[in-house]
Amino acid sequence: MVFLPIVNVILGSFGLSIFKILSGSSCKVTLEGYLKFINPSEPYLQSLFFTIYISLLATIISVITGYFFSVYLVIKGWRISTLLTIPLFTPYVVGAFMWWTLLFPRGYVSLVINGILRSLGLIKYPIPMVNDPYGIGILFGEVWIRFVIAVMMFYSPLQLISRDLTDAARSLGASTWQVIRRVYIPLTKYSIIATTAIILLATMAGVSIPLVLGGSWPQFLNVMIYLDVTETFNYLSAYVSGVFYLITCAILGYLFFRFTMKRVVIQAR
Amino acid sequence: MKVRYLSAIALVITLLSGFYLPLTLAGTATLTRKNVYALSWDEIVKLAKKEGEVIWYGFGSTYERDFFTKLCEMFTKKYGIKATYVHGHWFDTVQRLISEKEAGKTVGGIDVVLAWSKPFEMAYEKGAVWDVNLAEIVPNAKGIPFVAKYFHDMYPTNGRHLPILAWWVGFLYRKDLLKYPDDVPTSFDQLLDWVKKHPGKFTYCDPNKGGSGHTFLMGLAEWFYGYDRFAFTKFDEKYAEKLFNSPGKYGMNFWQYLNELEKYMYQPGNYPQGNKATIELFEAGEVWLEPMWISITMQEVATGRLDPSWVGMYIPKPTMPGPFDGVFIPFNAPHKAAALLFINFLLSPEVQKLIPQEIGAYPAVTEAWKLVPDKVKSQPWWPINPPYNNLIKWRDFGPLWYRHADYMFFIMKRWIGKVARK
Numbered sequence: 001m002v003f004l005p006i007v008n009v010i011l012g013s014f015g016l017s018i019f020k021i022l023s024g025s026s027c028k029v030t031l032e033g034y035l036k037f038i039n040p041s042e043p044y045l046q047s048l049f050f051t052i053y054i055s056l057l058a059t060i061i062s063v064i065t066g067y068f069f070s071v072y073l074v075i076k077g078w079r080i081s082t083l084l085t086i087p088l089f090t091p092y093v094v095g096a097f098m099w100w101t102l103l104f105p106r107g108y109v110s111l112v113i114n115g116i117l118r119s120l121g122l123i124k125y126p127i128p129m130v131n132d133p134y135g136i137g138i139l140f141g142e143v144w145i146r147f148v149i150a151v152m153m154f155y156s157p158l159q160l161i162s163r164d165l166t167d168a169a170r171s172l173g174a175s176t177w178q179v180i181r182r183v184y185i186p187l188t189k190y191s192i193i194a195t196t197a198i199i200l201l202a203t204m205a206g207v208s209i210p211l212v213l214g215g216s217w218p219q220f221l222n223v224m225i226y227l228d229v230t231e232t233f234n235y236l237s238a239y240v241s242g243v244f245y246l247i248t249c250a251i252l253g254y255l256f257f258r259f260t261m262k263r264v265v266i267q268a269r
Numbered sequence: 270m271k272v273r274y275l276s277a278i279a280l281v282i283t284l285l286s287g288f289y290l291p292l293t294l295a296g297t298a299t300l301t302r303k304n305v306y307a308l309s310w311d312e313i314v315k316l317a318k319k320e321g322e323v324i325w326y327g328f329g330s331t332y333e334r335d336f337f338t339k340l341c342e343m344f345t346k347k348y349g350i351k352a353t354y355v356h357g358h359w360f361d362t363v364q365r366l367i368s369e370k371e372a373g374k375t376v377g378g379i380d381v382v383l384a385w386s387k388p389f390e391m392a393y394e395k396g397a398v399w400d401v402n403l404a405e406i407v408p409n410a411k412g413i414p415f416v417a418k419y420f421h422d423m424y425p426t427n428g429r430h431l432p433i434l435a436w437w438v439g440f441l442y443r444k445d446l447l448k449y450p451d452d453v454p455t456s457f458d459q460l461l462d463w464v465k466k467h468p469g470k471f472t473y474c475d476p477n478k479g480g481s482g483h484t485f486l487m488g489l490a491e492w493f494y495g496y497d498r499f500a501f502t503k504f505d506e507k508y509a510e511k512l513f514n515s516p517g518k519y520g521m522n523f524w525q526y527l528n529e530l531e532k533y534m535y536q537p538g539n540y541p542q543g544n545k546a547t548i549e550l551f552e553a554g555e556v557w558l559e560p561m562w563i564s565i566t567m568q569e570v571a572t573g574r575l576d577p578s579w580v581g582m583y584i585p586k587p588t589m590p591g592p593f594d595g596v597f598i599p600f601n602a603p604h605k606a607a608a609l610l611f612i613n614f615l616l617s618p619e620v621q622k623l624i625p626q627e628i629g630a631y632p633a634v635t636e637a638w639k640l641v642p643d644k645v646k647s648q649p650w651w652p653i654n655p656p657y658n659n660l661i662k663w664r665d666f667g668p669l670w671y672r673h674a675d676y677m678f679f680i681m682k683r684w685i686g687k688v689a690r691k
Contacts (some may be wrong), residue, residue: 012376019371042686043685043686043690046690081642104546104549104553105536105550105555106553106554106555128536128539131475131540131541131542131546133373133538133539134538161578178641213544214540214542214690215539215540215542216475216477216478216538216542216685217538217685217689217690218690219685227413227477229360230360231477231681232477232678232681232682233387233391234682
């Protein structure tokens, strides 16, 4: 049951159907979907790159801000506030619509940011901050949710680091930045890699946020799949995009398990 | 003696075929593709009451959901047949029916499905639609205009799908700032010039995210290349590719025209993602003119989000194509007679006259427009320009254009690469 949908997607990308094969119906193998996908004049390949690009950007921002916020909490000896965890319990689509109302041309966030940029003379016309071609809206939505996940994932390993180590570093004259660089980061590097991989995979897999906050172009590949299935009924392209998605996620997953899991286990011991 | 004996047998057979057979159909048998044409409407009503239930799957906004639920309550009250409305998405419903067909499930859980052309086509071609000419059986269907009765977005329905209403897209404009007809583009011919003179004040919905976008583009294409090129023609992708890359108006092809338009639109290259997002830009005062559904405009005013003094609506010349959305009965509907009665109820004058008032759509039985109170017709979201301000005249004298589902899909698919992406 786990592999059946995946097998069906792979077969579907060649114009085959598992149900037709089982029932003995005739099927014709085609590479049309793949040829279309890799054709630069078609939107799919660029969509895949855009997906990876925005997902990487959202992951980097979430991981860096989440990490330093966790370090700050640990240094100060503070606990994670329950309020901070709200995005974790907010359905993605609700969070996306909430951000849409804030980033919409008359939304508060949009008005404030564009107001500041205009008063500084950096822009002449307001920048579209949602449904925009740069993915700004998607970044806001993704980072809002992923930041909290990053904080939750970094907080525990950082708390486990013995206070003696940071005290020793301080007594040797280390600044806060040096403590972070020489003590915290080396001791939590596998946690950083694991968190990065998990957030990247989750960002790439999500559809609600890019669907609501993304623009007409470029689009996330999963939005293209959604539209191919529900709007234009182009199942062949949807299957092929699904295969490329699976391959990309499988590579990322492999890297994650290959380089982190053993070490995470060892470190945990 | 022998003659008398034979006569007696003949009499018994005649009596049986004359009285017993219909009684059997109406009393015990279920409705099938074969017997449905032989029964009178009264017999179908009897069967419907015997079935006692009908389940209707629909889609739309919360306004439509509430209205359709209300219709079910009205039907239950009128006929004593329990009607249930299930609000969902046409895609899920059609996929379910197709799966049931492929799995050979002969008795399903849906009696009536609200669907537009493409989902109907999908279901019909997979054999998931009850293969009966509803237009011949449902009495109130006679009031539907012929083309709408047998075609949906130019797809031949063969009467297996009956429209119950017609959504329409018009040009929504800022009435407080622009005066009709002097300050607005009254025809598609004037649109580009108007947009150039009012940079940033026009937008349209991403055609892949909202019907106001793709209906507008279909209307624009029909004007750009001439309606005859599309009207009930067989779709051919190669021909479509050639046509849309050939010069139409202003020496430009369709995509060049849209890209020229885009240069002067609101935030060029940034298309609102959905009907709601599009009308929100209007409500925020960002744009002054946009193609928009009459129904959504009405609903936005009703909820207090859109100032009615801002609302002006008209149909640009030559016209805007309109989709008549309707219902079909699935192949495995458990209550087919009740479904027929329910569809007849949906097409009755008492329901049809409510449609403009409750959800801002036109009645499929166009004569019902006469029953709509003047107070409703005078609301600002109805088109103000003749003949579009009177559905009967519009129907009788036209131009009444339709969308071509396949060309519309072609436009939607190509638009991403040719306009949004560039």
